[in-house]
Amino acid sequence: MTIDLSLLETAATKWDEAAKKFEAVQKIYDSKVKSVGLDGSWSGQAQLVARPNMQVTDQQFAAAPKEARAIASILRDAHSQFVELRGKVKSAVADAVKAGMKVSETGTASYDFSKVSASEANDARYQAKVQEAEVSWTRLIQAAVKAVDDADQGVKLALKAAVADPNPVDAAVNGFNGKAEGDIEKVEAKEAKELATKLNSGDKLSDKEMAEFQRLFRDNEHNKAFSQTFLAGIGAKGTIELTNKFFDLAKGDNKKSFHALEKGLATTLASATKSPSDPFYKKWREDLKKAGVEKYDLDVVHDKIGLSKGHGQGARGYQSLVTLMKQGKGYSSRFLSDLTDDMIAAERKDKNIWDLYGDFSGKDDGWFANDPVDGALDIMSRDPKTATQYLDPAADGGNDRLKYLLRDRDWDLKNTTNWRGNIEIVGADASEADVRSGFGRALEAAATGDVPGTxxxxxxxxxxxxxxxxxxxxxxxxxxxxxxxxxxxxxxxxxxxxxxxxxxxxxxxxxxxxxxxxxxxxxxxxxxxxxxxxxxxxxxxxxxxxxxxxxxxxxxxxxxxxxxxxxxxxxxxxxxxxxxxxxxxxxxxxxxxxxxxxxxxxxxxxxxxxxxxxxxxxxxxxxxxxxxxxxxxxxxxxxxxxxxxxxxxxxxxxxxxxxxxxxxxxxxxxxxxxxxxxxxxxxxxxxxxxxxxxxxxxxxxxxxxxxxxxxxxxxxxxxxxxxxxx
Structure with missing residues (x-):
């Protein structure tokens, strides 16, 4: 809390100066050494031996300033993050003290009973409220401290990546990194992509890797650079596959860890899609239109009919994605509208596209968005302005969304896939207990301007x-x-x-x-x-x-x-x-x-x-x-x-x-x-x-x-x- 963070800026300046010095030496090398080896005046065996080494040296001189400037950028980013996060820790402590707490050096809040009367201090009901307040303030302070540690781990990861030898087998031992990345969040996104790819390929993550995956999401939950870099890296299909992996693996002792990853991925999606004008947004949406209608093997879907994967009972990508999104918040109005429109366009082409065998309603099974349109509308209901904009008949110059959802849409869920051994049996329509539940809430929010239940x-x-x-x-x-x-x-x-x-x-x-x-x-x-x-x-x-x-x-x-x-x-x-x-x-x-x-x-x-x-x-x-x-x-x-x-x-x-x-x-x-x-x-x-x-x-x-x-x-x-x- 008392460290002089300005030293990071000082160090960044020194690294910028180092970059300039590398460039100055490179000019001298180019004019005094490199030119001699390449202008044709030097020939023979010695030139043949020296030429490869000169090329390596030239590459190192070109790479050194890039690495130095990347380190400078990381240090400046670190300074900015640490100043902000330390301020939040101090603010949390100050607020706790203002609320009547004492805060220890370890961040534990305890009530200062010297500020109340003896009768209040001995009142059992008062003490119960005090204990609740102590826990609440302690958690708030610990979360602020944890954010500092998460950022510190990100800086460490970025610095380590910046100085890594990009080609360990070339002639330059521990050579400079000409591809060093100066953006901490982009480095973390690359690390997250590697962990996601490992999971998607069927491998398990170690406890250390699981903790790091959670930290990466937690540390960058509202960072657009991280979110867009990560999602662009694994693609829309990879995102859906990762989502399904989280669902399938969130069992037993792993449940809490994978639920944290699900929430982190949902928040990452919200952050990445905030700005429809970003080039990322358009490409992501187009990729999602394809990946969203594809079928994917998912345990929760196959469990409904008691069969292993591969029997045709596949969940559509949109169903998995909307299920994931239910665990996040802060989605932009435009993304929710575009997503719902795209799903409606898909079901208008194929009215049976969301058909799954089994009942996905109720307390135990209703978490899965087998009707992703209804699920997306449920998410909309949390933001009445978005719901109103979407359902307003005069929006976008006039639209038929309200009429489609109230009158034209086929809300009956169809049990079209049943199995007896390896024989598929076509089933009948079956309305579920929660059909239209999301739409009902969105409709209420849209007409009243208030979140249902408030x-x-x-x-x-x-x-x-x-x-x-x-x-x-x-x-x-x-x-x-x-x-x-x-x-x-x-x-x-x-x-x-x-x-x-x-x-x-x-x-x-x-x-x-x-x-x-x-x-x-x-x-x-x-x-x-x-x-x-x-x-x-x-x-x-x-x-x-x-x-x-x-x-x-x-x-x-x-x-x-x-x-x-x-x-x-x-x-x-x-x-x-x-x-x-x-x-x-x-x-x-x-x-x-x-x-x-x-x-x-x-x-x-x-x-x-x-x-x-x-x-x-x-x-x-x-x-x-x-x-x-x-x-x-x-x-x-x-x-x-x-x-x-x-x-x-x-x-x-x-x-x-x-x-x-x-x-x-x-x-x-x-x-x-x-x-x-x-x-x-x-x-x-x-x-x-x-x-x-x-x-x-x-x-x-x-x-x-x-x-x-x-x-x-x-x-x-x-x-x-x-x-x-x-």
Whole structure:
């Protein structure tokens, strides 16, 4: 930590000076010695003997400056790396101390109890948090120190390579290296290529070689020069073969080591493909188009049918590559888009290209991307901007990706290869449990702008996000009741509709600017102020399709409760027209929801109870839900909306989940058609809470007048919904 790193720069300068001196001596040698041997004035036996030695000497004079300058370059690179990495170590230590730690000379963090009271120091719960913090800070510091050591090993490797005799059998013993490489990362890439080639050829790596392979990836995980040099060296096919080797060998005691190599290779791929303008990118993509559709022997694939390799059950290169990519991150939008487009182009030429025998879904086997298009879309879902750009119908001047994935693509996985001995048996189509799972997440990310599974800020979308939402509804609406929406899309579509609760509320209430619009528009300057609208009948049918998943429908219903409460909270209670509009709007929306619930009960009958029970698992976070009211309350702090809406819901508390279950039980017992009425009860309770918050008791004349005032709008909406779903 205290070493004077500037000495590396000083040494580099000396090596540059040495290079110049070698060149000066070479000029003297050329004019005073070499010229005599080559100008024809010297002949005879002595000249014949001397000539080969002169040629060797001449080669050494030419090689010496190159080696010297390579060493200078390595030393300067080392100086830059060590300064940066030592700074990170010091920063990690400083941050740990700032967090209340003491750091030993070995980098171990321990809590400084002198900074807290005796009662805190003796509190068991406090001590548990302290131990966790100590481990976390120690690991952070150790990782920073490890990075310095990794870089040091890289410098050592590069220096050793720079001074290596390029031709041990020539006349120059320990001669200068005229091919010395001054870029540390390129030297390391060459070393990594040799180790990869050894593995691909079927040889085993020693423990030392395995450790070095991991170090090479770890030390250069974000270095473009290393990544591109390495991948160009082994090629797209070699990369896929190496990936398969990692998969096959990641067993037993080797599992941890090879998983580290898989992650390192995935990160290397991400680093190498960051810049589409690089010459490397175009060549790599073209090579991958060929290597990606080839078949490769892979244990995990053959294990599905209990056969050894070579029986035709080969994984396509793209399947292996996408499986690898799942373990990495930071891929460029362009690379993910190009890769997915290329795979779609391949499957359009051969619709059975990804066919494999066996079930590759579930906890144990779902790691393998037997559907690489779905796998790539899953990776896209981690970066919503990339997902939006890819699925936006207006991207690239207009594309049909969304339509292709929603309607045209054949998502059925086919068991086309089965074996009885050496006889191939053609099997039937078989959809897997996780089919469309990656696409569903990508679709959700594209329409909402948020990573699936994270908190969403409801009601704020870009024009591109809104287009994805709008076109998804329009494409999926086939004029029927939406029950043919794929199962694995229902939960994602449900969360998308939750995110667009402000829009769905306005569309279903049939008022305002949403009445006559079918498309996407902006409120003002652009950015996250875009809105979308679709015909009520289309929205109703898609909501009905999503409602096959009780939990998803429950989340939508709950979001609407909070949004409706938000709209009520902003209404001028003293204005009769405003009061009526707010109540009737909410009643109309909940009429559609109950129409959908009634249609579910009509279709499912005995299963309606099971469906309603799924409402109990629906969980809509209040803080996120209150965001839904924000777009309805321009200029109002979200916290204000949240508090006001919550007070209305709490004052007029109504356990809608329990009522849904009770009505589902009643529907199952009915011989004739049964209508849900949960929604109007919800509105009545909200109105009562609203009145109470405005100083009117439940028995006041105004409260009695307002409760039930939206019944007519509610009834007409429920009837309208059932007509759309008939």
């Amino acid at each position: 908190d969403h800020t409801l009601g704020y979308h870009t024009e591109a996000e809104s287009r994805v939402m709008h076109d998804t509804i329009k494409i999926l609406d086939d004029g029927r009741n939406g029950t043919d929406i794929p199962d694995n899309l229902r939960s994602n579509l449900g969360r998308m509709l939750v995110d667009y609760t402000p829009e769905t509320h306005e569309i279903l209430s049939g008022t305002g600017p949403y009445m006559d619009k079918d498309g996407v528009w902006h409120d003002g300057s652009g950015g996250k102020d875009a809105h979308m609208s679709v015909p009520k009948e289309s929205l109703t049918r898609i909501m009905r399709g999503v409602a096959e998943d009780g939990k998803a429908f429950g989340e939508m219903y709950d979001a609407e409760r909070y949004y409706s409460a938000g709209t009520l909270s902003k209404t001028d209670f003293s204005d009769p027209n405003n009061r009526a509009a707010a109540i009737e709007g909410a009643s109309h929306v909940f009429g559609f929801y109950d129409g959908i619930s009634s249609d579910i009960a009509r279709d499912k009958k005995n299963d309606a109870i099971s469906w309603a029970n799924h409402f109990q698992t629906a969980e809509f976070v209040i803080t996120g839900g209150m965001q839904a009211g924000a777009s309805a309350l321009k200029g109002q702090p979200t916290g204000f909306i949240a508090d006001a809406a919550y007070r209305i819901l709490y004052a007029g508390f109504y356990d809608w989940k329990e009522d849904q279950i009770a009505q589902a039980n009643a529907a199952a017992a009915q011989e004739t058609e049964y209508h849900f009425t949960t929604g109007q009860k919800q509105v009545d309770h909200m109105v009562a809470g609203w009145a109470q918050q405005n100083g009117y008791g439940q028995e006041s004349g105004l409260s009695r007048h307002l409760v039930g005032s939206g019944q007519e709008r509610y009834d007409s909406a429920r009837t309208e919904a059932l007509i759309y779903l008939d």
